[in-house]
Amino acid sequence: MELRHLRYFIAVAEEGHVTRAAERLGMQQPPLSQQIRALERELDVQLFRRKPRGVEPTAAGRALLADARAILAQIDHACATTRRTARGEEGRICVGFTSSAPFHPFMPRVIRAFRERYPLVSLTLEESGTTELIEGLRAERVDAAFIRTPVANPEGITVSPLLEEPMVVALPQGHALARTSKSEALALKSLATETFIVYRRPTGPGLYDAIIAACHASGFSPRVGQEAPRIVSTLNLVAAGLGVAIVPASLQRMQMDGVAYRRLKGTAPRAPLRLALRRHDTAPPVRRFLDLVRQTARAFSPSPREGGEKVARSAG
């Protein structure tokens, strides 16, 4: 059986008249009669009772009519779904991110824009460490990941730089350097005698290295104190007075009791934001996501209004 048979059958059943149905289908009556009879022969079922004025569906014909209409409707639905899926307007995407990424207004904005624009794509978010995210990409558990650091082993992975933001220093509230005006910037060198809280190396090697390098550039080797597993823990340790920390400026939106932020003078270390994808991933929602990320990044980069902006939602 072919869909043609069903289309012809529906027309004849609806018209109750082979000749009129043929007109409606833009063909002649004899081939239509032929096809109807072919369908009847294949099913071994009489679908119409031939009457002197037109034809009338039998009980079996009426039963088939309902099903045939449903089938054609399902065909249309399938075509639409397929096209939407191909255009990336329908499907699934899992976006991973490191804990510090959503503090930058960029990520929530992208997520929100994507959900608005492609409401039929079901988007899931997953927070994890950078190495786990990259593993997740390889295992196809994650389709895109916002990370801050370069990837150790980029085999099969593409990392696109999106933005850079300066880093700031987080000081304990009572600290001597925290007595200066909020708007005043500190020289990195003035932190030479401080204890530095850093996040654990295996999870995020890059940011750690950047901080150390910047200190060296300022002429001192930082004393490293405790290591924290997540960036939020870092700030907790700062609040407890265990040391200072160098964090991306966007972290300032995390207003925490006992922590004061100060900008850094001169060549402050910079924290990048990057998007990691599987190389050659052609999944349409992922491509759409990448397009949107790039477009949003362009809107951000001319005037990187770090820290001064309001976040609508941290995650959807």
Next chain:
Amino acid sequence: MELRHLRYFIAVAEEGHVTRAAERLGMQQPPLSQQIRALERELDVQLFRRKPRGVEPTAAGRALLADARAILAQIDHACATTRRTARGEEGRICVGFTSSAPFHPFMPRVIRAFRERYPLVSLTLEESGTTELIEGLRAERVDAAFIRTPVANPEGITVSPLLEEPMVVALPQGHALARTSKSEALALKSLATETFIVYRRPTGPGLYDAIIAACHASGFSPRVGQEAPRIVSTLNLVAAGLGVAIVPASLQRMQMDGVAYRRLKGTAPRAPLRLALRRHDTAPPVRRFLDLVRQTARAFSPSPREGGEKVARSAG
């Protein structure tokens, strides 16, 4: 689009290999490649990613695969339903009957057998007067009707005789004639002085006429007392002592306090059971029903064991 495209697409998607899929479909590789490309062109969607070792469905392809399978399944289902409907194994039938019909074991047996044999045919029962049933047949509210009397205006209606059973007399419990042995038969003539309860003429003309005729044949003109709208009401009036009634033998299974039944000697009036249908009704379930009714009637007629048989269920 045609079903062929979907069938081919499914094969290729499942095999992940055009050549193997072609084998499975019993065709060569080039035309299969052609048809797949034609489908892609029509949908304007890439369904497969061509890899050096076979092909791999894209996200859109995977989406279509699920839908295509569902569509083919629905096609199979539609074919099966159509065939079953044509064979009368699926559909609807409404069987009407006069109030006295289900007391004869024949009708419940037929109904039960039909439901067992054609479980997918939804059967509804409707009790009504004979004239209403015939009207119902014409209006297609009813498809078959068990009646006892001939039809006044049989235009467009076929009535098949099924069975005949003798009639018996229902006497009030305390009546003099009820003192005889239960197994003893009474002469109709012995009721000459009795008052007869009959059912109203417009609803069931035939049975009334048959009783009067039998009385005349026995040499008396019966005194007609009250008329009852339904046969059950007749027996109630008998129980109340308002007279006697001549009823089909199968009514004896209606054991009612205050009513005694006696067989009639000699040429007792006989009550027929008939099936009324629309003339030229080709609806398959109706034909199946008629077949089953006739077959069951043949099994009954050799030995009409009236009144002595157990009824399994009165109606389903």
Next chain:
DNA sequence: TATGGTTAATATGAAATCCATATCGAATGG
């Protein structure tokens, strides 16, 4: 690096099938 093998794409001719024209047959209604 070269080469053989594998697989999908392309080209072309043959076969099937689908459709249009012409005609027939059955049934109805004036």
Next chain:
DNA sequence: CCATTCGATATGGATTTCATATTAACCATA
């Protein structure tokens, strides 16, 4: 009883589908 209507049949033409032969691309292995 004839004209009309409408579906079925017959036959030739056009399109489509399929098969054979060949090409191109890509890997694996020597």
